[in-house]
Amino acid sequence: MANRVWILLQHRGTGLHPMSAEAIAAGVKLAALVGAEAEAILPCADPGSAAEEAAAFGVARVRVIQHEKLSDYTPGAFAGAISAAAAADAPGWIVLPHSYQSVDYMPRLAQLLDAALVPEVVSFRQDGEALIWTRPVFGGKLQSDVRVKGAGPIVVSVQSGAFPATRSDTTAPVEQLEVDATRIVPDREVLGVEEVAGEQVDLTQAPIIVAVGRGIGGTENMDKVEALAEALGAEIGASRPVIDSGWLPRDRQIGSSGQTVAPKLYLAVGISGAIQHLVGMKGSRCVVAINKDPSAPIFSISRYGIVGDLLEVLPALTEAVRAAKS
């Protein structure tokens, strides 16, 4: 097996998706650990500025798999193109960002390469001859250490926020990587791409944020959050499931794919504390968490924790704030 770590890049518009730079950081670190070369691989129809951007993050080279059938993402075309290239080049490790796109096609890629698949890795280390991959399980309540048995390539996706992107002083060369075009088979028709609305609320300037998570249960309970936010003079933020459920607009999202905030006071209400949320708020000066589960990971970064049902705690806290202010 060739001594190479491949890092699969993801586009955002014409540029590099930010999670790709984090995947490069993980891949470069892995390459140093196992004594391999780190190569960034960009499947695309048009590299735009993404290849040049990736070249600045410490890889040995950037290799572009360029084909018109890669213009829209489809799992068939991407898995086909990458597996064809990997079969010829035999990288020992393939690192991807744990993005919605990667989650969609990496199981198929691993299957095509007869590779082991280790998703959502947050760290790794060498233990004798073995590589140990650490990944959260049970919603982040436990960390599991995984060792891959047998030979063959390993496909690994890395959690956003786990490997901070690091720029290099040098710029890597950009090359073309030719693949067998008959393996690039789009298996979906992309009818259109809808951009999410831009940010309208700037949470980065808010001194106090009441952030609400899936534990709120639905819009019918949002008035309790609004009452506390009003009593505190706070902005309302949210975890991703709240946004994905349509309970609050997207510009309220905090985390790796939302805004990064650092208020004086951050109240996390019904939020478990997944790493993608923590990276967006861990700079907060004082974190207060309300959660009914005493083992929720959010408590590990909180100065104050209230274990209880938020539907009872929120009104009581609102009353206490109002009383203290009057």
Ligand SMILES: Cc1cc2nc3c(=O)[nH]c(=O)nc-3n(C[C@H](O)[C@H](O)[C@H](O)COP(=O)(O)OP(=O)(O)OC[C@H]3O[C@@H](n4cnc5c(N)ncnc54)[C@H](O)[C@@H]3O)c2cc1C
């Ligand atoms: C590529 C990618 C990007 C992502 N980006 C983001 C991001 O930007 N921001 C983000 O937040 N997430 C993001 N996520 C999702 C992230 O992994 C978690 O799924 C998410 O943060 C969990 O949100 P949550 O804590 O609200 O929900 P859950 O993990 O479901 O936690 C709900 C919590 O509420 C508690 N609870 C339930 N009922 C009550 C009650 N009555 N009283 C008190 N507590 C209660 C539960 O004990 C639990 O701890 C991303 C994921 C991926 C894969």
